[in-house]
Amino acid sequence: MGQHPTVPDGAVAVCLAVLALLVLKAEPATENLREPLRDPDALAVALTLAYTLPLVLRRRHPLALLPLVVPAVLASVLGYPPSTAVLSGLLLVYTAALQCPRRQSFGAFGVVVVAYLVATAFDAYDDAWAGTVAGGAMFFGAWAFGRAIRYRRAYTAELEARAQRLEAEREAAVRATLSEERARIAREMHDVVAHSISVMTVQASAARRMADRDIVRSKEAMAAVEDTGRAALMEMRRILGVLRDVERPDDALAPQPGTCDLPDLVGKVREAGLGVELQVEGGPRPLPAGVELAVYRIVQEALTNTLKHAGPAQAQVRLCYRPAAVEVEVRDSGRGAAVFPGASGGAALRPGHGLVGMRERVSLYGGSLQAGPGSGGGYVVNARIPVEQVRA
Structure with missing residues (x-):
């Protein structure tokens, strides 16, 4: 039984949350600042946890997590130090591309990119536009990678389904071949049994009629019945020999008449x-x-x-x-x-x-x-x- 997706997704969400809090508490770089950054407080922690911890549900409800961009944008607008919101956005875009149809996944990509542009517009750093281009390329790369994985899984699933269909067709062909072989054996058995029993019946009837009048001819007729029966048994053994699972004796492989x-x-x-x-x-x-x-x-x-x-x-x-x-x-x-x-x-x-x-x-x-x-x-x-x- 496979592992429930909530377990690994929960581990990823917790790791992102811890990383985001550590980055938030770290001393931010002060070069190229247009205005001073706001000191982290309880609201900053709450916003950070808001766009990281809900990712535990990313594979179950990827589109329902799009509102996570709101606390990320709000943290940038309020002037808090930059954290790991970009990582959360990348993971959300990748998951939507992997789990959702193309239009819906591209819509999720657009929402996250728009939120990223709004956040960079309020960024306190002067080189925000250089980072905007790099960030947009990363979001597109995450979306393209998710789509590629989705197509690969669909292709693999189709190959597995085709292999199963081919296996089912092969088994059906085997069953049809076995049915034909049983019908052939039934025809062979009918030919052997019908002919031999007919001959034996006629000979036995003749022996019975001559038993009182001509004992010699009666014995000859019964001997013919014996020979016919023995020959029929040998031929039946050859026909049924193909059904044996063990090694067949040499007479089972004797040439057909x-x-x-x-x-x-x-x-x-x-x-x-x-x-x-x-x-x-x-x-x-x-x-x-x-x-x-x-x-x-x-x-x-x-x-x-x-x-x-x-x-x-x-x-x-x-x-x-x-x-x-x-x-x-x-x-x-x-x-x-x-x-x-x-x-x-x-x-x-x-x-x-x-x-x-x-x-x-x-x-x-x-x-x-x-x-x-x-x-x-x-x-x-x-x-x-x-x-x-x-x-x-």
């Missing part, structure tokens, strides 16, 4: 009971890691939706490498067109994380995505991602 993993994905979907054909057109070439992941997730989400909604069906995945883009199409022959959003007839489903996630992945790279009923039935997901734009 890409186009080279599509055959494994198609194989797992076949094991779940959906006939899938993978077709690659054009010359395969390395793609940016983000595009690789986007293509994989689009195929994964589309096949998962086919498993969940298409019923008995066949699916075809076509990956085409163009000179300036990569295209991926997932087409099925099931009844998904009747239950997906935008289909005519049937119960339209609300767009979930899957379709939204696919659109966001494609739009991130300036691509386009169409999803809807196929012309010959079934459902079609078609995405095109520019590659040259990503590399630029």
Whole structure:
């Protein structure tokens, strides 16, 4: 907590008062006197204390202290020896310039200067005019110094406020980045969980139906459920590894899936009971890691939706490498067109994380995505991602 201004101002006022009384009691110089000086008395002491002690309030009420010039002028008019009234005037002008707006501070400067001119007009010394010029320059210097300090403090306060605004904007940007990262992780988790659970559900259902008739195939189906679950757990660990505060194991830093993993994905979907054909057109070439992941997730989400909604069906995945883009199409022959959003007839489903996630992945790279009923039935997901734009 800062010190109250009255404490240092009170100390300054008391020091000025003591100094003024000491100067008042000292033997004044008698050279160049036009008339003898009046001996200090109780009135001189009272006038001296009147223009010094009230300065304890100079920072709280600077303009209200302007009447202090009256006892200072009166002491000069009455012919008392010169004291420290000039110091009190300088301090008052400086404080007004520091604390008050420009017009008010300049008004205070004018009042003090006029009072100083009146006092020097009644000065008992012959060289009063030489002192008048020097005194006027000192008062202007005190006013200019006070204004400079005021501008400096205002500039510093503006810099601090700007720094606070920048810090607040930085924190807001960090929060927005964290929110985007959470949304990305949520999409990744949705893709992993939805696909894996769909495959596991189909395999478990097949194992249950074959448990009494074909124990060997039933065990194979359950083994596939186990493998799918284990793979899903490993991928979830990689995704959630970025949230750990401690050092992550090496498997948390493993590469994200890409186009080279599509055959494994198609194989797992076949094991779940959906006939899938993978077709690659054009010359395969390395793609940016983000595009690789986007293509994989689009195929994964589309096949998962086919498993969940298409019923008995066949699916075809076509990956085409163009000179300036990569295209991926997932087409099925099931009844998904009747239950997906935008289909005519049937119960339209609300767009979930899957379709939204696919659109966001494609739009991130300036691509386009169409999803809807196929012309010959079934459902079609078609995405095109520019590659040259990503590399630029």
